[in-house]
Amino acid sequence: MFKALFSRLIQSLLVLLVLFTVTFFLVKAMPGNPLNREKAMPEHIRVKLEHYYGLDKPVLAQYGIQLGRYLQGDPGYSIRLEGREVTDIISQAFPVSFQLGVLAMGVAITIGIPAGCLAAARKNGLIDVMAMSIAMFGICLPSFVIGPLLAEFFGRKLQLLPAFGWDAIDPKTWILPAVTLGLAYAAYLSRLTRAGMLETLSQDFVRTAKAKGVPGWKILIRHCLRGGLIPAVAYIGPAFAGIISGSLVIETVFQVPGLGRHFIKSIETLDAPVIMGVTMLYGTLVIVANFLTDLAGIWLNPRLRKSS
Known part of the structure; x- marks a missing residue:
């Protein structure tokens, strides 16, 4: 274990090192100069800023400096927001994005998860067909289409919820962004839960x-839920x-004033x-x-515990 x-x-x-390396050189390959501003900048100030941010050094030297800073937990200073x-x-x-x-x-x-369980319990029935059809619709329809539609309908027409803005202590401002972002993942979870169940x-x-006469709901919850949720947990x-x-x-x-x-x-x-x-x-x-998901999968699946 x-x-x-x-x-x-x-x-x-190793993955983090590769991610850092690829991102660094991709950023360096982007055209333009980060010190370009709308207003002209005196040459001596540009030289000082390039020296301050290490932009006057060779690319490999900049890579080594940046990697050393990240190993110390210091990603540096923003160029756009000076200082x-x-x-x-x-x-x-x-925290807002989180x-x-x-x-x-x-x-x-x-x-x-409830939709997937109900669909599995009523396989090929009306509930199954409706749930999976809605799930497929949710997967195909991107969130940047669902978001404006929900904002227009619930925000502007019905005026039930705020269409824009975010307040950390006002739950009304959370509903539309959270629902818009969560619907597509709910669709994936329902299909994975159905397959696992x-x-x-x-x-x-x-x-x-079933032969012993155990009720269907008890079989579904007590006997099948833990094993049937393994694909969904691996996805969560x-x-x-x-x-x-x-x-x-x-x-x-x-x-929303998040990190985006x-x-x-x-x-x-x-x-x-x-x-x-x-x-x-x-x-x-x-x-x-992914690491926490692996731990949860080991806890849910006895075969994985034995192999680990």
Whole structure:
């Protein structure tokens, strides 16, 4: 068990190193100069700024300096927001994105897993066909289409919910962004849950329980739920990281002051420290989420525990 965890830790560190390297050189390959401003800048100030940010050094030297800083936990300062640390930008904006991601994941789990269980229990029935048809519709329809439609209908026409803005203590402002972001993941979860439950329901112990007269709901909940949720649990970890890192469009649509606006603005202005900081944060989230998902899978599946 500990050997497998140590191996996964080494793999995660190597993935982070590759992610850092690829992102760094991709940013350096982007055309333009991050010090270009709308107003002309005196040459002596440009030279000082290039020296301050290390832009006057060779690319490989810049790579080594940046890697050393990240190993010390210091991603540097933003070029666009002069004098402001990248860690300060992330610490201020990331909690909003994280809160939105948690709410969206709650929406996905609340809708997706019960829908998948009901569809599996009523295989090829009306509930199954309707649930899977809606799930396919949710998968095909992108969130940047669903978001404006929900904002127009519930925000402008019915005026039931705020169409734009975000308040950390006002639940009304959470609903539309969270629902929009969570619907697609709910669709995936419902299909995965249905597949896992159908596979479990076809096992011999289920037929034995039915022969003994055990009620169907008890078979579904007590005997099949734990094993049937393995595919869904394996998806939840990466999906949660994907929700947080993929909320950029939703934050823009609903004017949520999360990390997405800083990330998009940093790309527009070639603010390399912010691009690197946000990318490494999202990469770390994906790796941690996959690691926790593996642990949950080992806990749910006895065969994995024995093999580990």
